Amino acid sequence: MTFRAAVIGCGRIGSTIDDEQVNRPQFRYPWAHAPAVIEAQGIELIAGSDVHPEQLDDFRSRWGVSALYTDYLEMIKQEQPDLVCVTTKTVERSEVVIKSAEAGVKAIYATKPMCRSLAEADEMIEACQKNNTILAIACHKNWSPWFQVCLRTIREGQIGSFMSMVCNYSWNLANGHSHTLSLFRQFADSPAKWVFGRMNSDEAAKTDKDLSGNGMIYYENGIQGFLNSGGWLNIDFIGKDGWISARNEHADFEFWSRHPSTREPIRRQFPNPKRPKSSQQAAIEGLVENLREGTTPLCPGEYGREALEIAIGLRESHRRGGQKIDLPLADRSLSLG
The missing domain is CATH 3.40.50.720 (NAD(P)-binding Rossmann-like Domain)
Structure with a gap:
């Protein structure tokens, strides 16, 4: 059909x-x-x-x-x-x-x-x-063949216990970082529990318009996510015994783990998808x-909602002097964008 x-x-x-x-x-x-x-x-x-x-x-x-x-x-x-x-x-x-x-x-x-x-x-x-x-x-990006290989590699335990994710880029939180936060949710495989944030502009944070900033997301299973302004859209997935980095706006993937015998850090060939296509x-x-x-x-829609909720939570944290903000937010009238 x-x-x-x-x-x-x-x-x-x-x-x-x-x-x-x-x-x-x-x-x-x-x-x-x-x-x-x-x-x-x-x-x-x-x-x-x-x-x-x-x-x-x-x-x-x-x-x-x-x-x-x-x-x-x-x-x-x-x-x-x-x-x-x-x-x-x-x-x-x-x-x-x-x-x-x-x-x-x-x-x-x-x-x-x-x-x-x-x-x-x-x-x-x-x-x-x-x-x-x-x-x-x-x-x-949640469907990207490269990020799907990255996710499978992590779930196979090839970088040890999965611990955190870091994205460096100056996207606005609601628009651009919807990509990042939905991807974080997929990799964390757990809902976000709380956030705290620091916006790049006090004046922008007073409005409901989209804005850029930095922040931390803590997921219910203990995995942590970090957003940092700057960089060339680099995302690092960090485990206890290695990491995978999506570099240069996802043009390159870099994979590090430990040698099985010596435990020394080694760079490995990233297992690129056999049939690449656009995400x-x-x-x-x-x-x-x-x-x-x-x-x-x-x-799914729930991931998109969580991405928006995290973005709003980061801004609300800034408004309250860096206070930790628990999720989900009680005030459903809050908006951004």
Whole structure:
């Protein structure tokens, strides 16, 4: 069976972002949702929706899609997609996800950040559960073949007991670091318990706008995560007897452990995936498998909500002078972005 997919929001993330990356050969494409669906196995791109007619015209010329709508609910009614990719503006995302679930869509793949407020995140998850809709958040590093190999290597015990994760990059917390925090959640395999943070700007921390900063996340199983501003998007996964580092915006993976006899530190060949593909394409193919088997995606709505909750918690910690903030947050009206 070939599933049917549609894109809601035919702009940058839905369609054109790959145009910006032509001089960055370290990245594997596609990143945009539409070409990722086209490249993926077991699914076809059948429709698109956008409130801007000029973006629909471009979508048609790029991807050869003729079923185009300015009303996404009409598109769902007429085209009956199994999967919709939601790449609208953040302020619109919760409403689109909820109404798509209520309209009977089987799976929703919503770009990050999931939404602006914790209340919205709760409502999105509740609506999808009520309507038996799979909700996945497009923090697509969770599906990356390289990070999946990294995770398997850690779970095999090849760096000893897994202890901590460190990301160095100056992303904003809600938007960019949704990727990092969803990946941390997957690797920790445990919910976050508490956080504390220090933002890069006192003035920015007074507002509800997205912002950059530093912080620590403590997970219920004792694993710790750290966000540091600066660097070239390096992520270190640290064990008792070694570590794996994703370097230079994930272009290189470095793997260190101990010699089995001498216990000296040795650099080892990272077991690169045999069939590399873009993480976005891998995510779409993962959702095809979820649709077929009724399984949970590698970045479900709960991970997206936790990423937002951690980001808000880090800002709240700064507002309270570096106080430790327990999760989940009681005030669901808190927002960021």
